[in-house]
Amino acid sequence: MSRIGTYQLFVMVVMFHIGSTPLFQLGSKAKQDSWLAVLLGAAGGLLIMAVFIKLQQRKSDAGLIALLQLTAGRWGAAVIGLLYAVYFAYQSMRNVRDFGELTSLSLLENNPKWFIMAVILLIAGYTVMNGNESFFRTTQLLFLIMLGSYLLLTVLIGCNGLLQLRMVRPVMEQGPMSIVHAAFPDIFSFPFTQGVIFLVFWQYAENWKQARRASYWGYIASALFIVFMNAMSVMVLGPLASTSSMPFLEVVQLVQVAEFIERLDVVVTVLLFIGLYVKMTAFYLAATIVLRELFRIPVRWIAAPVGALIYAAAFIERNNTVHLAVGLGISLRLSLVMQVVIPILLLLLALMRLHGAKKPTGAQAAAERSGV
Amino acid sequence: MRNGWKRTVCSVMLLSLLCIAAAGCGSRTELNELSIVSASGIDWEDGKWVVSYQLVLPKAIANNTSGSSSGAAPVNVFSTTGDTIRGAISKASFEMSRRLYFSQNQIVVISDQAAKHGLTSLFDAYLRNPDSRETVSVFLTKRSAREILEHLIPLEENPGAAIERMSINEEKNGSTLPHMSMYNVLLELLGPTKAAGIASIEISGNDPLDSVEKMSKTFSSSKIRLGQLGVLQEDKLAGWLGRTDSYGVMWIRDQIRSSTIWFSCGSEQLAEQVVMRVNRTKTKLKAKKVGDNWKLHLQIRVKGTLMEYPCNSDLTKPANVEKLEKAAADKLAKLVTDSFKAVQGLKVDILGFGELVRLRYPKQWNAMSSRWNEQIFPKTLIETDIRVTIERTGMSTDSFSKMQSKAGT
Numbered sequence: 005m006s007r008i009g010t011y012q013l014f015v016m017v018v019m020f021h022i023g024s025t026p027l028f029q030l031g032s033k034a035k036q037d038s039w040l041a042v043l044l045g046a047a048g049g050l051l052i053m054a055v056f057i058k059l060q061q062r063k064s065d066a067g068l069i070a071l072l073q074l075t076a077g078r079w080g081a082a083v084i085g086l087l088y089a090v091y092f093a094y095q096s097m098r099n100v101r102d103f104g105e106l107t108s109l110s111l112l113e114n115n116p117k118w119f120i121m122a123v124i125l126l127i128a129g130y131t132v133m134n135g136n137e138s139f140f141r142t143t144q145l146l147f148l149i150m151l152g153s154y155l156l157l158t159v160l161i162g163c164n165g166l167l168q169l170r171m172v173r174p175v176m177e178q179g180p181m182s183i184v185h186a187a188f189p190d191i192f193s194f195p196f197t198q199g200v201i202f203l204v205f206w207q208y209a210e211n212w213k214q215a216r217r218a219s220y221w222g223y224i225a226s227a228l229f230i231v232f233m234n235a236m237s238v239m240v241l242g243p244l245a246s247t248s249s250m251p252f253l254e255v256v257q258l259v260q261v262a263e264f265i266e267r268l269d270v271v272v273t274v275l276l277f278i279g280l281y282v283k284m285t286a287f288y289l290a291a292t293i294v295l296r297e298l299f300r301i302p303v304r305w306i307a308a309p310v311g312a313l314i315y316a317a318a319f320i321e322r323n324n325t326v327h328l329a330v331g332l333g334i335s336l337r338l339s340l341v342m343q344v345v346i347p348i349l350l351l352l353l354a355l356m357r358l359h360g361a362k363k364p365t366g367a368q369a370a371a372e373r374s375g376v
Numbered sequence: 377m378r379n380g381w382k383r384t385v386c387s388v389m390l391l392s393l394l395c396i397a398a399a400g401c402g403s404r405t406e407l408n409e410l411s412i413v414s415a416s417g418i419d420w421e422d423g424k425w426v427v428s429y430q431l432v433l434p435k436a437i438a439n440n441t442s443g444s445s446s447g448a449a450p451v452n453v454f455s456t457t458g459d460t461i462r463g464a465i466s467k468a469s470f471e472m473s474r475r476l477y478f479s480q481n482q483i484v485v486i487s488d489q490a491a492k493h494g495l496t497s498l499f500d501a502y503l504r505n506p507d508s509r510e511t512v513s514v515f516l517t518k519r520s521a522r523e524i525l526e527h528l529i530p531l532e533e534n535p536g537a538a539i540e541r542m543s544i545n546e547e548k549n550g551s552t553l554p555h556m557s558m559y560n561v562l563l564e565l566l567g568p569t570k571a572a573g574i575a576s577i578e579i580s581g582n583d584p585l586d587s588v589e590k591m592s593k594t595f596s597s598s599k600i601r602l603g604q605l606g607v608l609q610e611d612k613l614a615g616w617l618g619r620t621d622s623y624g625v626m627w628i629r630d631q632i633r634s635s636t637i638w639f640s641c642g643s644e645q646l647a648e649q650v651v652m653r654v655n656r657t658k659t660k661l662k663a664k665k666v667g668d669n670w671k672l673h674l675q676i677r678v679k680g681t682l683m684e685y686p687c688n689s690d691l692t693k694p695a696n697v698e699k700l701e702k703a704a705a706d707k708l709a710k711l712v713t714d715s716f717k718a719v720q721g722l723k724v725d726i727l728g729f730g731e732l733v734r735l736r737y738p739k740q741w742n743a744m745s746s747r748w749n750e751q752i753f754p755k756t757l758i759e760t761d762i763r764v765t766i767e768r769t770g771m772s773t774d775s776f777s778k779m780q781s782k783a784g785t
Contacts, residue, residue, distance in 0.1 A: 110506055123394075174735050243566035247503070258559055260511055267479070269506075 008205065010214040012140045015147045016286070017202070017222025018229075021195050022150075023283035024102055025230050027276055028332075029237060030194075032246035034186035036172045039235035041186035046227035048188065049196025053223050055347050056203055057216055062354065064212035068203050069297040075353045082298060084346065089294040091342045092201065093310055096287035097317040098331055100125055103280045105324050110253065110273050121318055128285040129311040132292055133304065136208055139289055146278045153275050154229075157268065160259050161240065171242040172235060193336040195230070197343040199223065204290040252276075288314065411474040414451065415483045415536030417521025418461065418498060420490035425497075427464040428455040428522040429476060430536050449588050450533040453525045461501050478505075482536040483513045484558070485521040485577060491606065491613035499565075499611065502558050510559040513540045516576040516606040516613070524577050526586045527600050539600060543575060546602055551632040552623045553602050561608070568741070569730035569749060571609050573617070573625065578603040607724050609749065615722040617715075624715020627708065628674060628727050630659035637680075639707035641687030641700075651684035652704060652766065663732035664759075665740075671757040672729050674712060678704070678764045691773045697766055704764040716758045725753045 008016075031041030060066075062074055068088060072081035104121040112120060131139050161167065176183065202219060209215035237251040240258065248254045253272050260266040292306045299306075321327040417428035431452045454471065458464030468476050486495065502508050517524050525535070532538035547555040553575035554560075564572035581598025583590070590597060605622035607614045617625065626632055638649045662673040682691075682700075689696040719727060730748050734741040744752055774782070 170731070170735075174738050177738050242563050244503075244562060254510070257509055258511055266511070 007210040008136065008140050008208045008215075009210055010218045012144055013205070013209055013215050014218035014222040015144050016140055016205070016282075017199070017219050018226045019143050019147055019150070019279070019282045020201065020286050021199065021223065021226035022229060023195060023279045024099065024276060025195055026233050026237075026252035026272075026279070027102065027106065027250055029245050029248065029251045030191050030230070030234055031183075031186040033190075034183045035178070035243075035246065036174075036238055037176055037178075037183050038186065038238060038245075039172065039231050040176070041183045042191055042231045042234045043227075044183060044187040045191030045196050046231065048192045049199070049227070050220075050223060052197045052344055052347070053199050053220065055351050056199060057219060058351055059347060059354070060203060060206045060212075061216075064209070065207050067207045067297045068294050070207075071203060072350070075350050075357070085294055085298050088342060089291045089298070091339070092204075092287045092291035092294065093314055094317070094335075095198070095339070096128075096284050096291065097314045098327075098335070099280050099284035099287065100128075100314060101318045101321065101327055103277070103284065104318065105327065106250075106273065106276055106280070109324075110250070110269065118319070121315065124281065124284070125311055125315050128281065128288050129307055131285050132289045132307045132311070135303065136205065136289060136293075139285055143282050146282065150275055150278050153271055154233075157256055157259075157271065158236070160261055160265065160268070161236065161255060164259050164261060166255070166258055167236065167239045168242070169239065171239045189340055190332070190336055193340050193343060194332075196227065197340070200343045200347060201286055201290045203347075204293050405475075405477075409474055410477040411472060412477050413481045414534050415485065415525050415539070416478070416481055417455075417485040417487070417525045418490045418495075419455075419487045419521050420493045421457075421520075424457050424459060425461050425464050425490070426455050426457050426522070427461060428453060428525050429468070430525040431476075432480075432534055432536075449528065451525075451528075451535060453522065455522055461497050462505075478507045479509065481508065481512050482534075482540045483515060485515050485517050485524045486574075487521045488516060488518050488576075488606070488613055490521070491516055491608065493612075495608075495611045499558075499562060503562070510557065510562065512558045513543060514556050514558055514561050514574055515539070515543070516574050517578065518576060518603070519579060523579060523584065524600065526584065527579055527598070528585045528588070528591060529600055530585075530591060530596055535600070539577065542600075543602060547631075547633065549634055551626050551635045552619055553605055554626065554629075554631055564726070565608065565611065567728075567731060568734045568745065569725040569728075569753075571607065571614075571724045571726045571749065573605045573607050573622070573726045575622075576603040576606050576616075577601070607719075607722050607726055609724045614724045617718055617722070620711070621715040621718040624711045625719060625727065627657075627659060627676065627712050628661070628715065630657075630661075632657050632659075636683065637704065637707065638684075639700075639703045641685075641689070641703070649684070650682065650687065650700060650703070652680040652764075653683050654678055654680045655767065661728065661732055663729060663736050665737065666757065669755060669757060670729075670733060670752065671759055672716070672727070672732075674758060674760045674762075676708060676712070676760070676762045678708070678762070679767050680704075680764065681767055682769045685769070685775050686777065687775055688778055691769045697769065701764045701766055704766075705762040708762050708764070709760045712760060712762075713758055720754045720756070723749055723754050725749055729753065729756065 029038065031038035031045070034041040059071060063071065066074070069081055069085045072084050076084055100121050103124050104117040107120045108115070108117055131142060199219075206212070206215060206219075233252065237245045237255055240255045241248060241251055244254065245251045253269055253276075256268045256272045259268055288307075288310065291310050292303050295301075295306045295310070296303055321330060412432045412434075413429045414432045415430040417430075419426040419428065431454075433448065433450055433452060435448070454468075456464045456467040456471070458467055465476065484498075486498070490498075502510060502512075515524075524539075527535065529535045529538045543553070543555045546553055554573060556572070556574050561572050561574060577600060579598055580601055581596075583597035585591065585596050585598055604619060605617040605625065607617060623635075632654060635654045636651055637654060638651045641650055657676065657678045660675040662675070664671045664673055685691065689699070691697060716727070719725070725748065730741070730745070730753070733748075734745070
């Protein structure tokens with residue numbers, strides 16, 4: 005596996021966090037204050053990002069399993085590592101299904117979903133086979149397309165006079181608690197602590213110190229972007245935002261400039277495709293990298309079975325309603341175990357050991373360190 | 377080398393396979409399999425929805441001349457009936473050789489019967505289906521919606537699009553009736569007071585212009601025109617406002633974009649009318665609590681130019697212009713106060729007053745929001761603060777009659 009440049013890492017952090025978020029109205033529980041809820045969730049996520057970075061800090065070139073071994077021991081690392089692989093594959097499956105649902109709803113209404121999902125998963129599988137270098141480079145390319153398109157759409161929406169500030173007023177109508185409830189655990193869990201995946205990718209960073217900074221800035225940039233998009237949806241759609249199943253698509257459908265620039269929903273669909281592709285592939289790749297580290301077998305042998313599993317699992321949920329209910333319900337909360345609880349426990353354990361290691365005599369400490 | 381050759385063949389095959397998939401031919405739609413709907417109408421008759429469609433005939437539009445010269449009518453209208461709106465639409469396949477294509481639908485006309493019955497299912501159909509867009513313009517009518525769709529408009533090939541342009545034009549240049557898209561209607565109905573005003577379309581004359589033959593004359597026996605303002609509460613029609621009241625509502629809601637107002641010269645000559653074009657105007661609303669009651673404070677600032685001045689005063693004197701400004705302000709104050717009372721009479725707050733109260737007094741609003749339209753809003757007060765500035769008096773100063781009398785002496 006080859007090294008990843010700092011800029012590439014920054015782009016990946018941004019693209020990964022943005023992912024498919026414009027697909028959902030995050031924090032719709034807080035109504036017109038949803039952007040505040042997203043901001044709060046993002047602030048919480050920043051703390052957890054610091055935890056991830058601290059964990060990687062202990063050994064910057066170590067993969068997830070190696071990091072786990074530092075604190076959890078050999079067998080503990082294997083069990084938790086396997087859990088992470090399952091979690092990554094599961095998240096990848098969610099994105100594959102999202103992709104299928106989005107395409108069926110907006111672009112290819114008559115095509116079977118199994119076909120759409122097979123095509124996108126084949127593309128993702130091909131990327132995974134080629135390893136992280138081609139994935140990061142692809143993302144870099146897609147980043148420019150995404151940046152340009154979002155800029156264009158934002159300008160058009162602004163020019164169209166669709167933004168109405170009064171839609172986000174009154175601020176905090178239902179008091180600050182509703183914002184907190186909307187932010188935690190939902191927004192905190194999706195997308196802001198999913199950055200746990202970078203514990204798998206950071207080992208390939210060319211320069212850890214710069215990578216660390218790129219990760220922080222990438223995270224902040226994407227968080228601000230998500231807050232902005234959220235506020236924009238509310239400003240355009242007002243009370244419609246929370247009931248729309250694809251608020252951003254709805255917003256862009258309203259754009260009509262000079263009687264010929266309209267029906268830009270295809271642009272949005274492509275943007276969402278890009279986001280979903282990046283996220284799905286990132287999780288898929290992370291699952292294979294963890295399994296490779298765990299079982300020491302080449303990626304080639306892992307990618308296909310993992311892909312097949314993801315594909316099969318994408319059919320389990322009966323319909324889109326179930327898919328969304330699971331995704332925005334139980335899945336958010338269970339993911340928190342992998343995204344927040346385990347990393348914090350690991351860090352606490354590591355801190356306790358470090359703290360404990362200072363007191364004993366040199367020989368004991370050395371013995372303990374070798375035991376670790 | 378052999379290996380490399382195999383690889384090339386494989387990737388070419390894979391690529392071509394991907395091309396088929398990526399082109400998305402499975403969901404293709406051919407233009408000649410579609411019939412493009414340019415306007416649709418919703419009626420409610422005998423407990424069933426009647427949906428009418430105005431289909432554009434591609435041939436008539438492709439012809440660069442207007443519909444009349446090609447011999448065939450540029451559109452074709454038909455209806456289907458059903459218990460639900462979408463159900464009625466799906467029955468269209470019994471009588472159509474092509475699939476109905478709604479993405480180009482420009483207007484939806486709703487009959488007052490349908491609007492009185494309730495429009496929840498229409499709104500739901502618009503929000504749920506990606507092919508029906510929220511940018512479509514919405515109109516009410518006191519006739520059946522189908523009659524409106526059957527009516528041709530001179531100079532235009534596509535009556536649906538023409539009605540939409542007519543409404544946009546009116547809002548831009550006259551600002552008496554609002555141009556409402558489905559999106560605006562939904563936003564207003566979801567707002568704090570759950571009310572919206574929608575313009576209506578009427579047919580003037582007794583002989584509707586429904587065939588090309590009737591268009592061969594230089595004048596039309598009847599015309600499509602904008603009518604009154606229908607007021608919707610929740611999802612039902614609650615009442616109508618006449619044009620004057622609707623105009624006042626537009627002033628209160630700060631939706632005047634360009635308009636003309638007229639008023640009398642002053643106390644001595646009531647009959648003669650001065651006309652002023654409104655160049656810029658800004659309305660600021662404020663909700664105030666007065667004891668147990670609420671008051672809408674209305675501040676309007678208008679800048680305008682004189683267009684007609686048949687009176688005698690000397691307009692080179694600032695004092696006389698000030699008098700005119702005062703007269704204009706009084707006229708506007710009467711207009712908005714009357715409209716305010718008319719809206720109060722309907723017991724439906726389409727003015728955005730409730731929203732102002734909600735913004736400034738959120739706690740009180742939550743306690744009374746359900747009673748607002750019925751009980752509180754009809755008793756509220758209005759206070760106006762209107763200032764008109766006549767920026768210019770036009771290219772001449774004296775009125776023509778004054779010039780004549782000067783020339784006589």
